[in-house]
Amino acid sequence: MAPPPVSYALYYVTGRSLLPSSADPEYYLTHLEQALKGGVTVVQIREKDVDSRVFLEVARKSKILCDKYSIPMLINDRLDIALSVSCGLHVGQSDLPASLARRLLGPDQLLGVSVNTEEELEEVMREGVADYVGIGPCYGTRTKKDLNPLMGTRGVRKILERLGDSHIKAVVIGGITPYTIPNVLRQTPAPLPTGAYRALDGLAIVSSIAASSDPFSASQKLRKLFDERLVYPLPVPQVLKGNEDKAAVVVQKAAELLEVLRGEKKPLIHHITNTVVMNDCANLTLSLGCSPIMSSSPEEAPSLSKFIGCLLLNLGTLTKAQIHAQEVAGIAANEGGKPVVFDPVGIGATQFRREMADGLLSAVHMTIIKGNAGEIGSLSNSTEVLSRGVDSVGSGFKDPVSIVRNLARREKVIVAMSGEVDYISDGEITFAVENGDKWQGEITGSGCMASTAVAAFASLADESGPLVAAVAGLLAINVSAELASSRSHVHGPNTFRSALIDEAFHLRGEDLRSRARVRVC
């Protein structure tokens, strides 16, 4: 009978030197047994700088335990030990070549290979002898010397994309802890041309189990995080599930959300934004029925995150200190389940902005990314639409719907791309909002204010989901702009700018219903 398929969900790499107490030699085995009981599904025995005798002894005893729980075991690097105890082998790039290891190991034992680059993965796929790859290091870790370059979640995603629908399984390693796992699981699944996603098969954990004094609970918690992960593509949001016209549903919902904002709730919108638009955005926040707090202090971000309705991160006048604050605030918002809106202002303009945005996107899971065509193009690695400073130049994308849909699928966020027509997508459904006024292109900060409006509605995302919130925010600012430009006293950018905030203040659900030009693409 064929052996049951291996679950890679919780792949524990042992490290005896990390154990919280190593005085009692039996402690290692008790610790391992607790981890197995807690939900570990594969064990790799990793012993560095020990005598072969000691390694062999540890491997033998570990194998007896793993067999007791029917959990597959592998040895790191040492084929001789793996052969001696009849178990699998994991090799790194500087260890025995996988093809030789497979020949000596035989066809039935598990064989895994570490990969850090696409070239290394190509080699594994060409050889076709490995059961799985260990992708990493994803983040920094103190448990391994001579680390390869950190890949971040986006580097891991590139490997998964290349792996495609191959039968080779994949686990991620390097800094995988309960704190980093939610982002890793959200950001790494790679969209494939078929519409399916290639996701990780498991998490490879060292210190979060080895250094724990309660390995049973630690493993249980890690396993739960993996088992309860979101599987992509996500189902259609509840409000858009029915057979009704989705554009009509989203407009009706936007009108209802605006009425909620007019109520007592007054959600707090935490902005870490640029100094050019700060005042306009704070006033717009108030006009839409929310409370603004403009704070760039990392020190207070975690406490603020408990009270906010939404966090808005804007790169307009970024500095390293501000990016640090955005990272701290973003992580706190993620942990507290608060929505995060990201406006990558001017990201196409300089390498510095791209690098800062890349780091931020690896550390923080954004709920909505809102940018102009140049900014969304830059994040999509497209050169079809370019930026001049913070502005987008040219006439837009030939196929804007594919641009927003593909970026949304890749990043697992809502993407909202502003312009004469705004396009908003969750990767499955895409809306176009045709409202707005040409005066918006004549003032600085109209994109930032659009993001503020999106953040205001995103604070109610629990009610109808972030896709509807993003459409509602853009619809609200654009209808306000149309009403502002039709005012008799508006005759230039400055009168338009103040009229825009006035109109946002007076805007009602009925204005959205009667003026909306929203369609499904």
Ligand SMILES: Nc1ncnc2c1ncn2[C@@H]1O[C@H](COP(=O)(O)OP(=O)(O)O)[C@@H](O)[C@H]1O
């Ligand atoms: N010519 C236009 N017609 C209608 N709406 C516009 C026009 N230009 C910009 N907008 C609106 O202005 C807001 C900001 O968009 P955009 O100008 O793309 O941002 P940015 O200021 O970041 O470049 C969006 O809500 C968009 O819909």
Ligand SMILES: Cc1ncsc1CCOP(=O)(O)O
């Ligand atoms: C001019 C300028 N410089 C840095 S931020 C900023 C405002 C950007 O405004 P928007 O992108 O919303 O037009």
